[in-house]
Amino acid sequence: MEDIKVKFCLSSEAWENKTTVMVKSIEILGREEIFSFPIESQPIQKHTELTKLSIIKGAVKSLNTRGKIRNITITLKKELQKSYFDEEGNVVFGDYYLEAIYFSPQPTTNTPLPTIENPIRSFSNNMMLEKFSSKNQNAKSWLNLFLLECQRLKLNEKQYPESLKLYLEGPALDWFSSLYKNCSMNKPWDYWETSFLSTFGEKSWSEIDYAYSFHWLNGPFLDFALKKINLLIDVDPDLSISSQINFIVLALPKFVRSRINKKEIVTIENLMSSLRQLDPISNNNTHVSKYEFDINRQKRSFIPCQICEKAGYTNRFHSESVCRNKIRPAYIKFSESKKLSTIPLIKLNVLINNEIANALYDSGANVSLINYNFFKKLQLINNLSGIQTIKTMSGLTDVYGEVTVSLKILNIQKQFSFLIMKSDLFEEDLIIGLNCIKEFRLCQNENLEITQILSPILENDELKCNHSLISELENNDNVLNDLLKKYDLVFAKEKFDIGTVKNFEATIRLTENKYISRKPYKCSIPDKIEIESQIKKLLKAGLIEESYSPYASPVTLVYKKEEGKKSRLCIDYRELNKIVVPEGQPFPRIDDLVVRVGKCVYFSKLDINSAFWSIPLRAKDKYKTAFVTHHGHWHGHVYLSV
Numbered sequence: 001m002e003d004i005k006v007k008f009c010l011s012s013e014a015w016e017n018k019t020t021v022m023v024k025s026i027e028i029l030g031r032e033e034i035f036s037f038p039i040e041s042q043p044i045q046k047h048t049e050l051t052k053l054s055i056i057k058g059a060v061k062s063l064n065t066r067g068k069i070r071n072i073t074i075t076l077k078k079e080l081q082k083s084y085f086d087e088e089g090n091v092v093f094g095d096y097y098l099e100a101i102y103f104s105p106q107p108t109t110n111t112p113l114p115t116i117e118n119p120i121r122s123f124s125n126n127m128m129l130e131k132f133s134s135k136n137q138n139a140k141s142w143l144n145l146f147l148l149e150c151q152r153l154k155l156n157e158k159q160y161p162e163s164l165k166l167y168l169e170g171p172a173l174d175w176f177s178s179l180y181k182n183c184s185m186n187k188p189w190d191y192w193e194t195s196f197l198s199t200f201g202e203k204s205w206s207e208i209d210y211a212y213s214f215h216w217l218n219g220p221f222l223d224f225a226l227k228k229i230n231l232l233i234d235v236d237p238d239l240s241i242s243s244q245i246n247f248i249v250l251a252l253p254k255f256v257r258s259r260i261n262k263k264e265i266v267t268i269e270n271l272m273s274s275l276r277q278l279d280p281i282s283n284n285n286t287h288v289s290k291y292e293f294d295i296n297r298q299k300r301s302f303i304p305c306q307i308c309e310k311a312g313y314t315n316r317f318h319s320e321s322v323c324r325n326k327i328r329p330a331y332i333k334f335s336e337s338k339k340l341s342t343i344p345l346i347k348l349n350v351l352i353n354n355e356i357a358n359a360l361y362d363s364g365a366n367v368s369l370i371n372y373n374f375f376k377k378l379q380l381i382n383n384l385s386g387i388q389t390i391k392t393m394s395g396l397t398d399v400y401g402e403v404t405v406s407l408k409i410l411n412i413q414k415q416f417s418f419l420i421m422k423s424d425l426f427e428e429d430l431i432i433g434l435n436c437i438k439e440f441r442l443c444q445n446e447n448l449e450i451t452q453i454l455s456p457i458l459e460n461d462e463l464k465c466n467h468s469l470i471s472e473l474e475n476n477d478n479v480l481n482d483l484l485k486k487y488d489l490v491f492a493k494e495k496f497d498i499g500t501v502k503n504f505e506a507t508i509r510l511t512e513n514k515y516i517s518r519k520p521y522k523c524s525i526p527d528k529i530e531i532e533s534q535i536k537k538l539l540k541a542g543l544i545e546e547s548y549s550p551y552a553s554p555v556t557l558v559y560k561k562e563e564g565k566k567s568r569l570c571i572d573y574r575e576l577n578k579i580v581v582p583e584g585q586p587f588p589r590i591d592d593l594v595v596r597v598g599k600c601v602y603f604s605k606l607d608i609n610s611a612f613w614s615i616p617l618r619a620k621d622k623y624k625t626a627f628v629t630h631h632g633h634w635h636g637h638v639y640l641s642v
Contacts, residue, residue, distance in 0.1 A: 003075050003076060003077060003078070004028065004075070004076045004081060004085070005028075005029045005030075005073065005074075005075050005076075006026055006027060006028050006029065006073070006074065006075075006076055006084075007026070007027040007029060007071055007072065007073045008023060008025070008026055008027075008050075008056075008071070008072045008074065009023075009024040009025045009026075009027070009069065009070075009071055010022070010023060010024065010044070010059055010060070010063060010069070010070045010071075010072060011024050011063070011067075011068065011069045011070075012063035012064070012065060012066050012067065012068045012069075013066060013067075014066060015042075015043055019064075019065075019066050020043050020044065020045075021043075021044040021059075021060050021063050022042040022043060022044065023037055023041075023042050023043075023044060023047055023050070024036065024037065024042060025037065025101070026084060026091065026098070028091070029073070033091075033100040034100065034101055035091045035098035035099065035100055035101070036098065036099055036101045037093060037098060038096060041093055041094070041096065044060060047083075049079075049080055049083050050080070050083070053074060055072060055074055056072065056074070059072050127146075127149045127153065127163075127167065128149065129142075129145055129146060129149050129167055130167075131167050131168065131169045132167060132168055132169070132172050132200075133168075133169045133170040133171065133172055138233065138234035138235065138237055139196065139197055139199075139200035139201045140197060140201055140237050141233060141234065141237045143193065143196060143197065144237075146163075146164065146167065147160075150163060157188070157189040158189075160189045160192070161187075161189065161192050164176065164192065164196075165180075172200065175195075175196075175199055175200075179192070179195060207234075207235060208235045210231070211231035211232055211234065211235045212232075212235075212247065214227070214228055214231055214251060215251035215252075216251060216252050216253060216256075218316075218317065220279045221252065221256060221275040221276075221278055221279050222272060222275045222276050222279055224251075224252075225248050225271065225272060225275050226272075228247070228248050228251060229244055229248060229268065232244055232247055232248075241267065241268060244268065245265055245268065245271055248271065249265075249271070256275075256278060259278060260274055260278075261274075303317075304316055304317055305317065305318055305319075305320055305323050306320060307320055307323045307325050308323060308325055311325045313325070344448070345360060346360070346361040346444065346448055346450065347359065347360055347361065347428065348361060348409075348432075348450055350407060350408060350409045350430065350432075351406075351407070351408040351413070352378065352405045352406070352407055352429075352430070353378060353380075353405055353406050354406075355378060357374065357429040357430050358428045358429045358430070359428060359429065359430040359431070359432050360426060360428040360430065360431050360432065361432050361437075361442070361444070361450055362431050362432065362433055363433075363434060363437060363444070365431055365433035365434065366433055366434050366435065367390065367419055367433045367434075367435060368416070368418050368419070368430065368431060368432055368433040368435055368436040369418060369419050369420075369421045369426075369430065369431040369433070370403060370405075370418035370419070370420055370421070370429065370430055371421070371426070371428065371429050371430070372400060372420055372421060372422040374429040374430070375403060375420050378405075380403045380405065381403065382400070382401035382402070382403060382420065383401065383402045383403060383404060383417070384401040384402045387399065387400055390419070390421075397421060398421070398422065399419045399420065399421055400420045400421065400422060401419075401420045402417055402418070402419055402420065403417065403418055403420055404416070404417045404418075405417075405418065407436075407440075409432075409436075409440045409442065409452070410440070410442075410450075410451075410452040411452055411454065412440050412441065412452065414439070414440075416436060416439060416440075418430065440452065441453045441454070492609035495537075495609070495610065496537050496538070496540070496541040496543075496610075497609065498541060498543065498609065498610055498613045498614055498638075499609075499614050500614055500616060501614050501615050501616065504615070504616070505616050505617065505618045506615045506616065506617050506618065506621075506639040507617075507618045507621055508580060508617075508618075508621040508624050508625070509580070509581040510579050510580060510581065510624070511579045511580070511581055512579055514579055515550040515551060516551050516552070516553065516575045516576045516579075517550060517551060517552040518552060518553060518554050518572075518575065518628075519554065519628075520554050520555070520628050520629055520630050521554045521555070521556050521572075523556070523557070523630075527557050527566065528629075528630055528631075530557060530566070530567060531555060531557065531569065531629055531630075532629065532631055534567075534569045535629060535632065535634065538634075539634075542637065543613055543636060543637055543638055544634045544635065544636050544637065545634065545635065545637065546632065546633065546634060547623065547626045547633050547634050547635035548633070549623035549624070549626035549633070549635050550623075551576070551623060551624050551625070551626040551635075552626055552627065552628040552633060553571050553572055553573050553575070553576060553625075553626070553627045553628070554571075554572050554627070554628060555569060555570065555571050555572065555627050555628075555629055556570055556572060557569060557570070558570050571625075571627045573625075576624065612638070612639045613638045613639070614638070615638055615639035616637065616638055616639075617636060617637060617638055617639050622635050622636060622637065623635055625639075
């Protein structure tokens with residue numbers, strides 16, 4: 001087969017959400033027919049042999065914008081002819097014989113040339129229309145714009161539904177898919193239009209209320225007016241021009257309305273022009289240092305709120321007397337606030353192996369430390385090998401061992417172990433932590449002085465016993481035991497030995513009528529066994545009962561230090577607490593309590609056993625405390641710590 005000269009028509013179009021070069025048709029020079037490729041065969045990526053030609057590569061580079069068209073004439077060699085012609089010379093692509101879409105007119109006739117029908121996608125790309133998502137547009141107004149665009153592009157009604165799909169997104173696209181599955185594309189356009197308007201045409205009352213009540217707060221007046229008019233048209237496309245003007249002007253501040261002449265405002269354009277002149281921006285769009293308005297022939301300057309400026313919120317123009325940040329000092333930048341006064345460190349001198357050491361008293365440390373440099377200076381022996389880590393304020397810190405020394409603090413001397421640390425966190429020789437404070441009976445008074453509490457009976461008979469004091473303590477013990485026996489019924493024998501508060505019932509009031517229902521939390525088999533065991537004990541104690549309440553809060557187990565395991569049954573009422581009306585209760589101040597007990601000698605500590613379980617709950621509120629496990633649904637007779 002000899003070489004054939006052909007002309008390819010290439011165009012740049014949208015395909016699968018991106019711009020792609022499409023091979024539209026092929027024309028054999030010297031013949032009258034033009035053959036079109038099917039839509040699925042048009043992407044240039046499917047013409048692999050054709051794209052290897054340098055002239056095609058150059059044409060593809062030039063088609064970088066949608067809507068461009070290139071007619072490229074090339075000579076097909078024998079190897080390339082196999083892709084577009086069969087053995088008989090028929091035009092094919094793959095196994096598909098191409099359709100002749102155009103015949104050249106005879107010279108003697110005046111019949112107009114038929115045009116090549118472009119796909120709907122290429123027409124839709126020329127529409128000047130935003131996609132419809134049903135969230136912030138009026139369905140009727142948008143559909144009218146869509147029909148005007150279809151008429152401008154001279155589409156027929158059969159093509160309207162297909163074009164409509166290209167301009168839908170979100171819920172609107174889901175609506176199209178469901179309608180297409182039910183009726184395919186056989187229904188007339190009137191059916192699609194009616195369904196579209198009935199689905200998205202009506203606005204909710206909240207949207208209507210927002211549109212009509214939307215008013216100016218800050219910013220340019222022109223921007224506000226443009227947004228206001230869009231909201232009004234969305235909720236009521238038939239609203240008259242005069243009504244639109246009235247609603248916009250009434251939403252402006254009073255000092256702006258007083259400067260607008262009602263007789264001159266006849267159209268929306270007149271209003272926009274007037275607002276443009278009132279905006280605090282000069283005609284050349286440059287911002288001035290102060291917003292100035294000439295109100296009642298007096299010059300008034302608008303200065304930003306200084307409280308907000310200091311807090312980091314710029315360009316807020318309101319009176320400082322109503323500034324929210326004025327009563328919220330936490331918003332003010334730390335650099336602007338006053339520096340906090342610091343409490344001096346407490347230091348004392350101690351003896352280590354008869355050597356004086358400078359020690360830092362730190363009741364916030366769990367362990368006691370010795371500085372590595374001081375350890376080397378005394379040539380002490382490390383009892384541990386290897387490096388360990390402990391957690392400090394600056395993170396994990398290495399510990400290089402442990403040393404046992406003879407330590408004397410005030411009047412007590414004994415053997416004590418310190419951890420060895422290389423650290424820049426402290427410059428002292430020692431840090432005395434809680435373990436050392438407890439061992440040497442140290443305490444700190446209100447003057448930040450360190451004292452030592454000496455027991456009447458000391459180890460190793462270092463001091464003589466005060467027999468009169470011991471006798472007094474024994475007598476006090478006997479009196480205390482008699483008192484405990486007298487009120488034996490007051491003290492709980494076990495966890496579920498619960499009393500009851502008399503003449504009071506707790507109530508649970510809600511801010512809204514809303515049911516809180518959640519699934520049980522995932523837990524291990526041992527946790528399930530422990531939960532069900534405690535549920536049985538609660539049932540036996542009469543604290544809970546089986547429930548059919550619509551409320552259901554999940555339960556979980558929390559680690560209990562006294563028992564050394566996860567045994568504290570907790571109900572997750574966080575969702576319920578969000579809608580519970582809070583109750584204010586009197587609460588004592590710590591500093592007042594310190595003053596009251598400042599001169600006391602004897603102290604007692606009483607802890608109510610499961611205090612909340614002692615509070616009865618109002619009958620009609622019991623169902624709100626319902627909780628759910630993997631094996632049951634229960635609610636309480638008592639206050640279950642909502």
